[in-house]
Amino acid sequence: MxxxxxxxxxxxxxxxxxxxxxxxxxxGIIFPVSWTLMFFIRSNSxxxxxxxxxxxxxxxxxxxxxxxxxxxxxxxxxxxSFERLLLAPISLNLLxxxxxxxxIIIGIINAFIPVLFxxxxxxxPGINWLLTFAGVVLIAVTxxxxxxxxxxxxxxxxxxxxxxxxxxxxxMFLCGLFIPIESLPVFIRPLSYALPLTYGADxxxxxxxxxxxxxxxxxxxxxxxxxxxxFTISTNNIKRxxxx
Amino acid sequence: xxxxxxxxxxKSFGEFKAVKGINFNVKKGEVFGFLGPNGAGKTTTINMLTxxxxxxxxxxxxxxxxxxxxxxxxQRIIGIVPDxxxxxxxxxxxxxxxxxxxLYGIKKGIREKRAKELLKQFSLDNAGKRTFKAYxxxxxxxxxxxAGIIHNPEILFLDEPTTGIDVESARQIRKMIKNLNDxxxxxxxxxxxxxxxxxxxxRIGFIVEGKIIKLSNVHDLLIEARxxxxxxxxxxxxxxxxxxxxxxxxxGITVKSVTDHSIRISSRNRIEIMPFMKLFDNNGIKxxxxxxxxxSLEEVFIKITxxxxxxxxxxxxxxxx
Ligand SMILES: Nc1ncnc2c1ncn2[C@@H]1O[C@H](COP(=O)(O)OP(=O)(O)O)[C@@H](O)[C@H]1O
Ligand SMILES: [Mg+2]
Numbered sequence: 150m151x152x153x154x155x156x157x158x159x160x161x162x163x164x165x166x167x168x169x170x171x172x173x174x175x176x177g178i179i180f181p182v183s184w185t186l187m188f189f190i191r192s193n194s195x196x197x198x199x200x201x202x203x204x205x206x207x208x209x210x211x212x213x214x215x216x217x218x219x220x221x222x223x224x225x226x227x228x229x230s231f232e233r234l235l236l237a238p239i240s241l242n243l244l245x246x247x248x249x250x251x252x253i254i255i256g257i258i259n260a261f262i263p264v265l266f267x268x269x270x271x272x273x274p275g276i277n278w279l280l281t282f283a284g285v286v287l288i289a290v291t292x293x294x295x296x297x298x299x300x301x302x303x304x305x306x307x308x309x310x311x312x313x314x315x316x317x318x319x320x321m322f323l324c325g326l327f328i329p330i331e332s333l334p335v336f337i338r339p340l341s342y343a344l345p346l347t348y349g350a351d352x353x354x355x356x357x358x359x360x361x362x363x364x365x366x367x368x369x370x371x372x373x374x375x376x377x378x379x380f381t382i383s384t385n386n387i388k389r390x391x392x393x
Numbered sequence: 394x395x396x397x398x399x400x401x402x403x404k405s406f407g408e409f410k411a412v413k414g415i416n417f418n419v420k421k422g423e424v425f426g427f428l429g430p431n432g433a434g435k436t437t438t439i440n441m442l443t444x445x446x447x448x449x450x451x452x453x454x455x456x457x458x459x460x461x462x463x464x465x466x467x468q469r470i471i472g473i474v475p476d477x478x479x480x481x482x483x484x485x486x487x488x489x490x491x492x493x494x495x496l497y498g499i500k501k502g503i504r505e506k507r508a509k510e511l512l513k514q515f516s517l518d519n520a521g522k523r524t525f526k527a528y529x530x531x532x533x534x535x536x537x538x539x540a541g542i543i544h545n546p547e548i549l550f551l552d553e554p555t556t557g558i559d560v561e562s563a564r565q566i567r568k569m570i571k572n573l574n575d576x577x578x579x580x581x582x583x584x585x586x587x588x589x590x591x592x593x594x595x596r597i598g599f600i601v602e603g604k605i606i607k608l609s610n611v612h613d614l615l616i617e618a619r620x621x622x623x624x625x626x627x628x629x630x631x632x633x634x635x636x637x638x639x640x641x642x643x644x645g646i647t648v649k650s651v652t653d654h655s656i657r658i659s660s661r662n663r664i665e666i667m668p669f670m671k672l673f674d675n676n677g678i679k680x681x682x683x684x685x686x687x688x689s690l691e692e693v694f695i696k697i698t699x700x701x702x703x704x705x706x707x708x709x710x711x712x713x714x
Binding site for chain 1: 406443444445446447465466468469473475477478479480481482483484492493495496497498499500540
């Protein structure tokens with residue numbers, strides 16, 4: 150009970166102090182909106198819009214989540230307030246879950262902004278919403294933990310943001326979002342299958358266009374595995390580097 | 394009863410040993426002070442006791458818990474006030490306190506009441522709504538202390554609580570520490586102000602270069618200090634000149650220190666001032682002032698560590714800049 154209260158307070162504080170602050174809110178909205186518009190304007194048929202929607206959603210989540218942790222963790226660490234959290238009587242795992250949950254929630258919301266826009270332009274019948282939601286949640290969790298991993302490795306906010314672009318931009322092209330993986334050179338394909346976003350995007354393709362090529366169950370397992378690994382590595386790094 | 398027991402505690406940063414195998418106990422209900430110059434290992438020790446740094450080796454027991462394995466249990470009953478504030482700049486004073494309380498699972502109604510009480514107690518009630526970054530240094534330190542005691546900890550760790558703040562805030566903080574202790578809170582504090590240690594602490598550990606070189610209760614230390622009689626002469630001549638005169642005429646007297654116009658002498662026996670006045674007068678030296686120095690912990694500290702107090706403070710201020 151005590152722990153739930155602490156968890157909730159940390160989450161609420163981050164929401165209020167960082168995520169819902171005007172600059173972040175506007176970024177959180179402008180980013181997915183501009184992605185959406187950019188792609189929709191270029192696509193000239195209804196089918197096209199539906200076809201690219203999974204990719205746009207995946208990108209929205211990825212960009213909305215990863216850099217958030219640079220703010221909530223790297224920044225707090227520099228101002229030393231992160232120490233206060235480390236000194237609190239809650240386990241490191243719970244603490245880091247509290248710190249990442251905000252980014253996950255924002256990521257999920259970001260995912261549905263393109264859907265909202267699309268629904269204004271076209272009808273969206275026959276979508277497996279349950280699978281969509283599962284896919285979005287998994288992408289958000291994996292991206293947030295990737296952001297956590299980056300934030301723990303960096304010591305400056307700027308460094309964390311640069312570092313996250315190093316991961317994000319290749320994913321735009323390698324994860325089958327807009328360029329099918331089958332049309333990539335053979336030697337690059339293993340790299341595609343090593344990136345978590347490939348699996349998340351594929352789940353969304355299943356639910357929107359029945360065009361996925363990986364079993365959703367496999368994707369679910371791979372993304373869960375990635376999440377656990379990234380989270381574990383990050384908390385171990387914190388123990389090693391920050392509880393020095 | 395010992396509430397903190399530390400055995401052979403070591404902390405290395407790579408090759409460098411910051412804490413070199415220290416042993417000490419803190420008794421329940423006392424104010425225990427770590428006194429030492431900058432870089433002595435005070436903060437590192439506090440970090441190990443509170444769970445912010447992992448000891449390289451050694452044992453810590455706090456309130457019966459293994460302080461290394463069960464640090465999360467220990468953290469429930471300790472309060473920590475770091476040397477620099479670690480509160481949230483963009484949150485108000487009140488919100489900061491309420492947030493800190495929630496980390497200890499204190500319910501909403503109770504934590505808000507407690508936050509208001511503490512703001513009042515630290516004369517910050519008018520600043521509760523202002524953001525923390527708008528606070529003065531003294532106010533910041535006071536709020537940081539309030540945040541450290543919001544959950545009524547059994548043990549409070551204070552790292553240099555009065556360093557670098559205004560006199561009035563420092564006075565309030567000392568009074569606060571005393572009150573807390575009177576109400577049963579065990580206090581572990583570090584300081585490089587000898588006078589503060591003398592005024593607040595029951596027992597003091599002198600720490601220099603990662604080692605505790607003396608650990609004693611303040612009362613005994615003062616008795617030890619007062620066995621020495623000290624007199625200072627302020628003159629129009631320079632100190633080394635005075636020193637030569639004193640040494641050649643009073644073999645039983647020790648010269649403790651000299652400046653460019655004064656000399657400090659000491660002896661186990663009572664020092665008669667007249668013979669010195671006469672000696673200086675005969676040598677054409679004008680005496681501005683002769684005063685008996687009441688020995689304080691400062692004398693003990695200098696004797697034990699060989700570190701001049703001026704140097705102690707200068708080093709510290711040098712670091713802050
Ligand atoms: N994280 C660290 N890495 C390397 N050296 C450190 C670290 N923290 C402290 N030190 C060194 O350990 C010594 C003790 O530091 P500290 O405990 O902060 O001293 P104090 O608090 O008594 O001024 C200093 O020489 C300091 O430079
Ligand atoms: Mg220190």
